[in-house]
Amino acid sequence: MSHSLDAYLALSSLLFCTGMFGFLARRNAIAMLMSIELMLNAVNLAIVAFGAFTPRLTVHASVIALMVIAVAAAEATVGLAIVIAIFRNRRTPLVDEYDTMRE
Amino acid sequence: MSNALAGATIPGLGWSWADLLFLALAGTVLGAALTVVLGRDIIRSGLAMIVSFAALAGIYVMLDAPLVAAAQVLIYIGAISILVLFAIMLTQTKVGPARLVFHHQAWAGAVAAIALAAMLVGVVTTTAWPDTVGHQLHTATDALARLLFSDYVLPLEVVSVLLLAAVVGGVFLAKRDEPRGEER
Numbered sequence: 001m002s003h004s005l006d007a008y009l010a011l012s013s014l015l016f017c018t019g020m021f022g023f024l025a026r027r028n029a030i031a032m033l034m035s036i037e038l039m040l041n042a043v044n045l046a047i048v049a050f051g052a053f054t055p056r057l058t059v060h061a062s063v064i065a066l067m068v069i070a071v072a073a074a075e076a077t078v079g080l081a082i083v084i085a086i087f088r089n090r091r092t093p094l095v096d097e098y099d100t101m102r103e
Numbered sequence: 104m105s106n107a108l109a110g111a112t113i114p115g116l117g118w119s120w121a122d123l124l125f126l127a128l129a130g131t132v133l134g135a136a137l138t139v140v141l142g143r144d145i146i147r148s149g150l151a152m153i154v155s156f157a158a159l160a161g162i163y164v165m166l167d168a169p170l171v172a173a174a175q176v177l178i179y180i181g182a183i184s185i186l187v188l189f190a191i192m193l194t195q196t197k198v199g200p201a202r203l204v205f206h207h208q209a210w211a212g213a214v215a216a217i218a219l220a221a222m223l224v225g226v227v228t229t230t231a232w233p234d235t236v237g238h239q240l241h242t243a244t245d246a247l248a249r250l251l252f253s254d255y256v257l258p259l260e261v262v263s264v265l266l267l268a269a270v271v272g273g274v275f276l277a278k279r280d281e282p283r284g285e286e287r
Contacts, residue, residue, distance in 0.1 A: 013223035017216045022140035024212030052166040053235040074269035080190040081276035093194040
């Protein structure tokens with residue numbers, strides 16, 4: 001089980017779908033950002049798993065995974081800064097109360 | 104996984120120790136991720152996210168990618184989780200956690216997520232992936248470093264510029280607006 005690509009890919013799929021549900025269902029903006037981090041982790045797991053079982057990709061997969069981690073860090077920085085900036089104006093972290101542009 | 108663990112089997116169950124370790128880590132990852140997504144208290148969600156990241160670092164070790172595991176611990180657990188926890192503390196309202204954690208349409212998201220999960224798991228377990236081998240390959244860190252600074256040097260520099268831009272942009276967005284026309 002631990003030596004088959006399928007098990008790791010199935011784990012990655014389940015983790016991705018967990019994150020997707022969180023992104024779609026949570027009202028809190030920070031919980032949505034955490035769900036995005038879960039999805040990015042799932043994609044990273046798939047990349048590293050493919051690298052671990054494909055000889056041509058082994059080293060490349062780790063390099064790509066490191067790049068994804070760096071971009072995820074940048075995304076988290078900007079996303080949380082935006083949430084904090086909005087919170088300062090609207091005093092709520094709940095995304096369904098950000099309805100200024102609807103009116 | 105090291106060969107010493109891969110050979111031995113657990114008496115009574117017939118699994119190898121590596122399988123047991125994989126199941127434990129995978130269960131921790133998914134359980135903590137479900138806690139993140141379903142938890143009512145957002146602080147607990149943030150802490151469960153750290154547990155999920157840590158178990159995933161263990162999975163990377165099982166996949167023989169040590170540098171990715173180290174980066175996972177350093178960047179996700181060390182940096183991103185702390186950033187998220189600080190943001191949670193800065194945006195907690197005084198009235199406590201909201202009564203309604205999910206949107207009213209959360210059931211549609213649940214249906215979509217379960218359907219996508221079933222489809223993805225079905226596809227990845229039935230597809231015969233080309234060029235794969237039946238055992239795990241070790242990722243040599245020196246080969247990784249050589250590749251990172253030869254073939255991937257341009258993406259590396261672009262990512263470093265992106266990180267700098269993200270840090271400057273984050274500081275600019277989150278900093279308090281100066282009251283205008285008082286000092287000058």
